Amino acid sequence: MSEQKSKRLSELALFHSADLTGADALIHGVGSLKSATSGQIAFLSSHKFVAALNDTAATAVVVRNAIGLPDRMSYLVCSDPGLVFARISQFFNPLPESKAAIHSSAVIADSATLAPGVEVGPNVVIEAGVMIGQNAQLKAGVFVGENSTIGAATVLMPRVAIHSNCIVGDRCRIHSGAIVGSDGFGNAWAGDHWERIPQIGRVIIGDDVEIGANTTIDRGALDDTCIESGARLDNLIQIAHGVRVGRNTAIAACTGIAGSAEIGSNCLIGGGVLIADHAKLADRVSVLSGSGVPSDIDQSGVYASGTPVVPYQAWLRNMVQFKKLNELAKKIKQLEKNAMNPRSGQAESDDDQ
Amino acid sequence: MSEQKSKRLSELALFHSADLTGADALIHGVGSLKSATSGQIAFLSSHKFVAALNDTAATAVVVRNAIGLPDRMSYLVCSDPGLVFARISQFFNPLPESKAAIHSSAVIADSATLAPGVEVGPNVVIEAGVMIGQNAQLKAGVFVGENSTIGAATVLMPRVAIHSNCIVGDRCRIHSGAIVGSDGFGNAWAGDHWERIPQIGRVIIGDDVEIGANTTIDRGALDDTCIESGARLDNLIQIAHGVRVGRNTAIAACTGIAGSAEIGSNCLIGGGVLIADHAKLADRVSVLSGSGVPSDIDQSGVYASGTPVVPYQAWLRNMVQFKKLNELAKKIKQLEKNAMNPRSGQAESDDDQ
């Protein structure tokens, strides 16, 4: 990938406002501390991994502080090694550019509009009225439904499906198997069967959004589902109809967000989180992996639920008690009452059992 | 979508057994209270949203009771506004009919049988022995495996895969990326490796079933997996081999149902629920989002498990205690024993710590 590219450490230091410690070596790629080879640069994500510096073959390492580190290699010292390393890696591993070519097997409606520089892979289907922005890339097997718009430089990886009347912004990356604009789950009970509630809203995706593999984003029932600019969605996430995901919010895999929930900006939602319908989360809310969010969270901060694993026998014993937690609480109350008035309590305590 | 269609409110009232209050305006579409424009009809799902009536531009609103509501607009008054609104929306937003055309890029086996009126989109693959019912729609990239049957007026959205020997009933809607008839997860341990248990059952889907995007329904190991008529499945649901989902049961997204579980009719299963293998749920069981169902539920009713989010520090403190819940219960027991017989208990209480 990065065969020809190379940079002096001094150039990288200058460009990324880092301080160079050690020899001004020529760098031609990135690697992990474990896998980096000579000529590559790695980074130290946390000082608790400092022992890995002893074994690495990396020529240089991006660190926060080089004091006391082995001096057989060079260091780029900066306040945010993760970000600087990400940017160095972007330099050595740029995203592939559009091939600006349309494969002969693609099926493109006459009324679709493709801006200059668009790449259309094999077996892509583009329906009527679609507009594709400049240098967008539609990889093999992508489907774009009627009247949808795909922004400039956006990449739809193989087998992504964008349904009709949706809007995807510029510079988005949507990964394989993701579905945008499927019908929301709208059913009205009619006494002896369900009736369909037509799902006539759209999905609106801002700029610079990333959507993970096999993630599903339903169109709105009436109002649109919105994923705001800069949001990051991992794999296998469910976004129901009418949900709003705020600017720069990041959501980890396997999370489900029910209908009309509104997630603020700059939130961090862990994996396997379930957020109830109509719940409103403020900006800068973090929810730890596996949590259930049944209602609004009005204050920014970190939230958690769920219970961590313990050995099975201990869990079984705890579960017996958990199922009667309310009884336990009553017993405590009674014991407290007894303690206040030692003579009257014992009979009641027995009643509660 | 609904450019030409329009109806007088008096016609809608008559057809849906509602009472009209206010002017008999001409209606040409539906919207939410928030987004509806002049000429559109909205609905009030709950009186707690009544304030939204002050700002809506809707010409009419479907409500349960119009007494005391602003009189600048019209109302359709009825006992089930959600259902009436769904039906009015169906009128203005009918499902697209079959295009009754077969795209030239489709790959259709000679022995497949297509009834009149079938739509086959680009890049569809239909294998040998398949039968497709009248007016069914197979959108772009759909795959139907050997000897499967697709019912009349059923719609398979882009990139749905129906594997061999499966049966899908009439008027079903299966959304993008859904997989029907993949192999069940059947493995027998052979001392030092897993051996495959052949999955030779089928998937049988009744009539009027809806299956969400990227949902997976495995074929039976020996007996069939069955989704009965009228069932509604949301996105990213896992239905394992040999599961039965009863008539009209609705299941929200991200739920997993393990092998041979049987869900009764008219159940409501929330999102992110996990149902254990061989568990049997009675009819009319509701399970709240995020619950774990380890065994049978014999009685209809509402069930829940899981724990809602709290601020992280409170959660941490609770977790410390949760992990020793059984110890806490023992202490309570000891305290109760002490209270009954104050002299003997203290030493034992110390032993428990």
Added chain:
Amino acid sequence: MSEQKSKRLSELALFHSADLTGADALIHGVGSLKSATSGQIAFLSSHKFVAALNDTAATAVVVRNAIGLPDRMSYLVCSDPGLVFARISQFFNPLPESKAAIHSSAVIADSATLAPGVEVGPNVVIEAGVMIGQNAQLKAGVFVGENSTIGAATVLMPRVAIHSNCIVGDRCRIHSGAIVGSDGFGNAWAGDHWERIPQIGRVIIGDDVEIGANTTIDRGALDDTCIESGARLDNLIQIAHGVRVGRNTAIAACTGIAGSAEIGSNCLIGGGVLIADHAKLADRVSVLSGSGVPSDIDQSGVYASGTPVVPYQAWLRNMVQFKKLNELAKKIKQLEKNAMNPRSGQAESDDDQ
């Protein structure tokens, strides 16, 4: 499927080291106790299902012990009926062999190398530099990205996507909609937006691995994601970047494994489990369905978390107490202190409320 094949029970007994009890009937297929017809063999998975023997039409049943069982049918008696039945079923239901043909609609790069006997279905896309092993089967709509390698006799079911630079071993089965080698979820916060961390690792899949429908396996950020030989993954599983799944480990559906987690060999991970990033699980660890694993598990054994369903009203009452579990624990402590020193405690106890 198994029209022509048949075997005498005595032949099956000899081949599988089982004892035959009863008539040496001719067997031509397998079924469940419920569905088997005359001439078929079933198996008794557990003696708790022994009543099903009264109603079965099976000609023979594989059992652990035939003593006391109805004598109108034959038995194959062996120490592991499940495994013997699996092997008998494999005989009657062999996997389909490669058709050793390339469909005319497939798009195959000139520089791709296909070994003899490869089957390539309709609309398959094989990019530059790909190598496909002998007798591999790529079903309809499969995508294989640049420079990836697919092992001999491996089957990629319809619409599987293998991204660039990945390696899939021999005799693997990857089910419909699975994604291998999508970008990991790597983002560095840059003060007011997320920046992409290039995902330049690969996915390496060993031999004899099974991967379920719509499961996603991300490529490594720097180091590779590895699924070792013999592992079994069910549907809708998320494997994040840099994860290692050990040899013969089986993972049930809907489970999510976060970045750089390492799962040992011969583990059994239930459905809907969430494993945190960088967590290390020892060999032979079992984790029950629905559990959250926030950190390392160093010892083999069975682990659980989560809470089983109870009726809703009971759950509500328990939740009130659960949210103040730490307070309850404090009260118990105070009551114990009071019991030790009865005069001093009551005022403090009130303070805690």
